[in-house]
Amino acid sequence: MCKYYCVHFSMLVVATSGAGFVLGSGSAIDFAGLCWTCTGTMMVAASANSLNQVFEKHNDALMKRTMRRPLPSGRLSIPHAAIWASSVGIAGTTLLAYKANILTAGLAASNLALYAFVYTPLKQIHPVNTWVGAIVGGIPPLLGWAAASGQISLNAWILPAALYFWQLPHFMALAYLCRSDYAAGGFRMLSFTDASGRRTALVALRNSLYLLPLGFLAYDWGVTSGWFCLESGLLTLSMVAMAFSFYRDRTAKGARRMFHGSLLYLPVFMSGLLIHRLTEDEQVQKEPNSSKLFGFLSSENLRLDRENDDEIIKTRKESPIRNHTRPPVAYASVAPFPFLPAPVYADCDL
Template sequence: MWRGGATAASAARAVRSRLYPDPIHHPATSLAPIASARASSSAPSVASANNVVEAAAAASAAVSVSQQAGSVSDALRHYGRCYWELSKARLRNFSFPCISLSNNPSDVFIVFSALVVATSGAGYVLGSGNIVDMAGLCCTCAGTMMVAASANTLNQVFEIKNDSKMKRTMRRPLSSGRISPAHAAVWAASVGAAGTALLAWKANGLAAGLAASNLVLYAFVYTPLKQIHPVNTWVGAVVGAIPPLLGWAAASTELSVNAMILPAALYYWQIPHFMALAYLCRDDYLAGGYRMFSFADPTGKRTAWVSLRNCLYMLPLGLFAYNWGLTSQWFGLEASLLTMGLTIGALSFMLEPSPKTARRMFYGSLLYLPAFMAGLLLHRQPNEQKVQNMAEKSELDGVLYGADLQDEERARQKREDKKPPRVQSRPPVAYASVAPFPFLPVPIYES
């Protein structure tokens, strides 16, 4: 046993001596692996430290850039949303517990700028001739949209305190403090001036004047009047009736009797529409400090009668449109049926004034106006006055062009007369006679 163990130990020492040389007899060989190991261990540590520092610097720079980009994008998104809401540029959802179909609040579509643009575009199409200028239509709608955005913004600037007291307006940008009044006023002035300038440049001065006057009427007359007297509803109806006149003026450069059909429909339509809204939201308007017609009518009879009366005023508009050559005879029938439906809703509201009947008339008014405008555009006849004006203009242009041609011919003749006369050279001789040979014939000249 012992001898076998000694033999195994000596074999192990021999193998170890071969793998690891003796440090006494071979110092360089024994220290080289240690030095190389130390060098290999120290070099990566320095390189890794440098890489870590560079990565940290790059990461911090990337984080700062991303933070700056994120802050800029957040600011643009924030102010863009505020401008959009101030302008009321789309159909917006407001919670109206007072006109909900059940006990839970429901969202009702409230239209302002979209309605203004739609009515001005409809007026432009109605005022056009056989061909509608699409570029002019787009410029008119864009200018009208900007002026309407300015008017809406100024309205909210003047009514910050009132909006903060009403449930349906307390989330607006100004009343919620998301944007300052000075910032909103600068936005309103800029977009209003740009819209008016666009209409004056691409349309005409009449359209730009109507837009500017409507802006002043809405922001500086209708808005403060809402807190003074119930007549504000009728003034607001005038504001809503001007956009189709603006579109007609932009297309035909003038106003005629035919141009009054759509404005009259808008004026009379707004009265039952807002009377129903004011009746349903009396508490909300009262909390906001507005003076509405329904406040002095606790039973709702007078409010319903005013709505019915204005519905009756709309009954002959379709016949007038056909009689004045604005539409075909089918529109007279369709408009009469539509108005009869709205009139029945107003009659039921008058016979039984209640939130249910008022709500029914309100929704009926929301359906009535798009259907009326669609029928008006579908059955429209080209504006004869615009066609006649275009024919007269083309004839006048032809006369002026002929006169210009005559003037140009006279001027050319005068220039020719002033030039010195040319000396005509004799044509070459076919064959000449020579003096010594008088018997030859007389020379003949080529002509």
């Protein structure tokens, strides 16, 4: 199950950045830009995974699922792997800067540094590495969105948030299944210090619950139609049910069920986002006709005000009593100097 996990993870990074590109596109999708973005992302992800294996060569040699990788098995030397990782990382970042924009390239370079130089050493220091890794996994959709739109808006955070909260139950189940292997490799995972598995399962359950409002937010922020809100809610409830089952049955069987369920959740969630996404034209049509209503009310109020003004003028003209107005100086004399008598002016017809 874990044999080719890094390859699968790299493909996941490419898929999520591609999904972010589509979601960030307007009415038309730039397929050439999508291909360039996915290519650059794949190169940066390959660089990050290669550097990870360079730094963890000795740890991988102690773990059953990783001891046959090229570096621990001796099929590849560290200098060759380091040169390859550096070259492909620089090339991928440059490609994104040239074919997309500087923001996209900056996100890719930052994520590469966060994965290789923060997350990787942190795995041997503290269990918080899982949360840092979840941040790393949530950045690729932002990268794709930035490549398509040139900016990061509020509704760009739906898919990154889903990836962040999804990764925690996913990796908690994996860490529970492979905890003896992680312990042999010297990695500090939460499951390694959680003999009963209660804390591990509770983290999985809590973050599964955090996925619940994302479908409504996607609809409320104009990213998708209302159908996605319903489908996402039902899908997330099934994820929560599996996490709750894992919490009640903290065994390898329960963890495996949680792991396989999480593998199914993410592609279905992303497919729903892409199927029900709203283009710019559809977002405009979705908006209520509040502007038209307010415009009508404003014009109606203006018409009533004009009619009232006309009535007042007509009444004054028809009144037998002449309206005498005091010159402005009279008011000025009274206001600042109330102890002085106001000057008297002859009545004047205006």
